[in-house]
Amino acid sequence: MTLVLGCIADDYTGASDLANTLTRCGLRTVQTIGVPSDDLRLPEVDAVVVSLKSRSIEVGLAVSRSRAAEQWLRGRGADHVLFKICSTFDSTDAGNIGPVMDALRADSGDTIVLVTPAFPETGRTVYMGNLFVGVVPLNESPLKDHPLNPMHDSSLVRVLARQSRAKVGLVDLAVIARGPEAVRARLADLAKNGIGAAIADAVFERDLETIGTVALDHRVSVGASGLGLGLARALVASGKVKPNAPNAATDAAVGGPAACLAGSCSQATLQQIANAEKAMPVLYLDPDRVVAGREEARRALSWARERLGEGPILIASSSTPDKVAALQARHGRDAAGQAIEQAMADIAEGLVQSGVRRLVVAGGETSGAVVDRLGIPGFLVGAEIAAGVPVLRAVGARDGDMLLALKSGNFGGPEFFSDALKLMR
Numbered sequence: 001m002t003l004v005l006g007c008i009a010d011d012y013t014g015a016s017d018l019a020n021t022l023t024r025c026g027l028r029t030v031q032t033i034g035v036p037s038d039d040l041r042l043p044e045v046d047a048v049v050v051s052l053k054s055r056s057i058e059v060g061l062a063v064s065r066s067r068a069a070e071q072w073l074r075g076r077g078a079d080h081v082l083f084k085i086c087s088t089f090d091s092t093d094a095g096n097i098g099p100v101m102d103a104l105r106a107d108s109g110d111t112i113v114l115v116t117p118a119f120p121e122t123g124r125t126v127y128m129g130n131l132f133v134g135v136v137p138l139n140e141s142p143l144k145d146h147p148l149n150p151m152h153d154s155s156l157v158r159v160l161a162r163q164s165r166a167k168v169g170l171v172d173l174a175v176i177a178r179g180p181e182a183v184r185a186r187l188a189d190l191a192k193n194g195i196g197a198a199i200a201d202a203v204f205e206r207d208l209e210t211i212g213t214v215a216l217d218h219r220v221s222v223g224a225s226g227l228g229l230g231l232a233r234a235l236v237a238s239g240k241v242k243p244n245a246p247n248a249a250t251d252a253a254v255g256g257p258a259a260c261l262a263g264s265c266s267q268a269t270l271q272q273i274a275n276a277e278k279a280m281p282v283l284y285l286d287p288d289r290v291v292a293g294r295e296e297a298r299r300a301l302s303w304a305r306e307r308l309g310e311g312p313i314l315i316a317s318s319s320t321p322d323k324v325a326a327l328q329a330r331h332g333r334d335a336a337g338q339a340i341e342q343a344m345a346d347i348a349e350g351l352v353q354s355g356v357r358r359l360v361v362a363g364g365e366t367s368g369a370v371v372d373r374l375g376i377p378g379f380l381v382g383a384e385i386a387a388g389v390p391v392l393r394a395v396g397a398r399d400g401d402m403l404l405a406l407k408s409g410n411f412g413g414p415e416f417f418s419d420a421l422k423l424m425r
């Protein structure tokens with residue numbers, strides 16, 4: 001297997017979002033969970049997205065795990081490695097985007113790295129280095145209330161400069177609009193002035209195509225699915241890869257009971273859960289009882305087992321920003337988050353033991369905890385449920401054939417859970 005593109009994603013939903021984009025652009029793509037073991041049988045592919053759960057962990061671990069993934073990808077021929085971050089730049093001043101970028105840049109020998117989280121299909125655009133979520137700047141969007149990494153500054157030049165050892169510059173939209181040669185010239189100027197990372201503006205997909213074309217001159221880039229689109233289209237346009245249709249093997253039905261788990265507290269997910277109440281039974285976990293011990297997960301499992309024979313169910317820990325803040329004040333942010341993630345993993349494991357083979361999970365950290373517990377080593381990409389969310393078919397899973405959908409907190413339409421289950425037969 002010789003990869004034309006290697007990718008390292010800092011969470012599992014982000015990885016499936018990117019794998020979806022690459023697949024739709026014609027790259028044969030597989031998503032692995034962590035660095036694959038040698039005995040994992042992977043199909044012949046153009047791109048591998050290694051999913052890490054490194055967005056909110058201690059910085060040293062995020063760096064070492066990303067480096068291990070990079071080495072594996074380079075060892076399989078990847079000339080270019082994309083570090084996939086969230087389209088809302090989820091991170092704190094301690095990292096982990098800047099430190100991982102610094103390490104990958106040092107390993108690659110690149111003098112300057114292009115960085116853009118723009119993903120216009122989901123309303124993420126970057127102008128003058130400021131990230132917009134829909135019509136509002138990042139710091140006015142619901143991301144200001146994120147449970148783990150509240151985003152309070154829309155200037156990505158400033159945000160990245162606080163995290164990175166590199167000086168950070170900007171390639172603004174006027175330069176991007178003039179095409180690849182203008183971008184190359186601006187990057188050369190920035191690099192001459194000692195700048196090691198450049199936030200690139202992008203509002204339309206054509207901007208990402210320009211950025212993708214230039215990024216391929218380098219060994220590393222940093223961005224969200226939009227940059228994946230730019231890189232993939234540039235690879236196809238240059239003839240380095242022949243476009244393929246998505247793998248039909250992912251379409252075969254799995255059947256059996258279906259369940260949904262939601263740990264994301266994003267506005268989008270809260271609305272999707274409220275709408276799901278019309279379509280399936282919904283159980284809200286009591287977060288204080290989750291933090292207190294494992295009984296709440298057991299209660300949820302017996303509630304689910306009584307209903308699984310009749311149709312899909314949904315179990316949610318999600319709550320509103322004021323309630324999340326109150327819980328965190330009582331127990332600490334990390335302790336609360338981890339306890340809830342582990343409860344979701346317990347519930348997922350119990351559901352699969354009860355025969356569930358179709359599972360929808362909302363939230364990146366939540367998905368990470370669930371997929372790790374289920375011991376799934378990788379996924380093939382199937383139909384697209386919503387922008388950035390594909391149906392995934394597990395490969396090499398100990399529980400056999402299984403379909404999952406891992407939804408980024410902010411993604412999906414109002415009826416996401418029903419939409420997902422319609423495509424997961």
Ligand SMILES: Nc1ncnc2c1ncn2[C@@H]1O[C@H](COP(=O)(O)OP(=O)(O)OP(=O)(O)O)[C@@H](O)[C@H]1O
Pocket residue numbers: 011013014146147148263264265266287317318319323324327328336337338339340341362363364365366367407408409410
């Ligand atoms: N009621 C709650 N109170 C406090 N924290 C919660 C609650 N419910 C879930 N959490 C925690 O909030 C975090 C949500 O992060 P997660 O990554 O799963 O969702 P997200 O950030 O919306 O999704 P994404 O990363 O895909 O955008 C998890 O650590 C989860 O355990």
Ligand SMILES: O=C(O)[C@@H](O)C(=O)CO
Pocket residue numbers: 011013014015017018085086087088224225364388408409
């Ligand atoms: O880029 C995004 O917004 C998503 O793929 C994601 O990473 C959310 O966790």
